[in-house]
Amino acid sequence: MGLSDAELDAVRAIERAGGANDDLEPFFAGADQARPVRDVRLEPFLIARHPLTVAQVRHWLPEYEDSFAPSDTSTARLEDELDDLLRVLPFRLPSEAEWEYAARAGTTTLNFRGDDRPDEEQILDDFADEQGTSAAENAFGLAAMGSANEICADVWIPHFKDAPVDARPRTGDGPRVVRGGAGDLSPWQGCDEWLLLLSATRYASHDFTAVRPVAPVPTSQGQPVQGGRR
Template identity: 80%
Template sequence: MWTEEIVAGRPAWRHTPSGVVFRAVSAGTYRMGLSEAELAAVRAIELNGGAEDTLEPFFAGAGDAQPVREVRVEPFLIARHPLTVAQVQHWLPEYEDDYADADSGTARLEDDLDDLLEALPFRLPSEAEWEYAARAGTATVTFRGDGKPGEDQLLDDFGNEQRTAAAENAFGLAAMGSAAEICADVWIPGFAGAPADARPRVGDGPRVVRGGAADLYPWQGCDEWLLLLSATRYEHAQFTAVRPVAPVPPWK
């Protein structure tokens, strides 16, 4: 079922039937949410002329990713990048994608989403796990720091291994923030009362989505780069990508 190998110089676990490559994320504790330091970094970008429009709506909605709290995350495997069209077709052979230019591109699911989630032998990440994976040990607006993320941080096709490897964060994960990735949690504005152990919040209603900057490419000058921030979150409304999670194999 699993093959342990080295991918781009890092340990990886390949799900043999589908070919999906996973990375192991170690247990740890981190500060989840949009911190005051991150807000200050975004404000500095705006004051230095890095914003195309006013960022007041972003600041007004900051409470959706607050209060910042300490979260304990247990080890897990997470896909190196969102599932591609070809990978989704392993479980849904009739799947067609109107958004991707190639089978190696990120699959964006609408009507097929529930069918895929039912067919997958994996689960969705909780949003606490997703943000932990995106931050990869950092506390800045993206894993690259507090500078304005640019279009060079977008990755939407994984047919070029060299480019995929160059885009990885410290956990060996590529394209965190590029596509709108659905999480296991139900959408609840803010983190008041949220668990401290990375469990998803469950209930009725739309799920949480993280990322999505590539979904709006080519950027129209509406500060789409904000979707690359590790803490940006919103509720699922349209198509979404899937980056599955699995338990760490028992031999580890």
């Protein structure tokens, strides 16, 4: 988990090749927030293919309105309603480690597609290629990881300081961790929004956040299965 030296080198290679629109010095200056790389033990878990839509949020919050969503099937961006939703939602938020594991989908590259500069098509979960597969779907079948600014259960701590090694969320006071957000800036304005699609990009929460629910993996006895190391 975390932003590796190889990933930083890949960003530098994109910059040298002219793939960056701006000076990436602020990105490199803030890269330590996603370092050091560390091993984390994860228990198996279920995670939603897509963040909750407006219609899905209304299942639990019938009065919910989203002035930023073009339709009921669009991803819901919650503000003041987030705590209300979490109180009634029968699922939980992913820990930051779970989110990154899901986003990477077995890869160690900048994003699940490799070390090339991510394309804006990657944020569109309804974009299909000639094989009928989603351009924004990774090897785990998860759509648009990194597209919406998705909130995690963890309280923000720079540099993963004193973070648990078993993927439990860090609790306490303060803003939560957010991952992704490249789709919230679409259409891109040439400000290197693609950096938000990197699997390790992390920042402290702001007003509008999407929710991708998580649940334990059930067994026939109703107990979660035991996991292994990733």
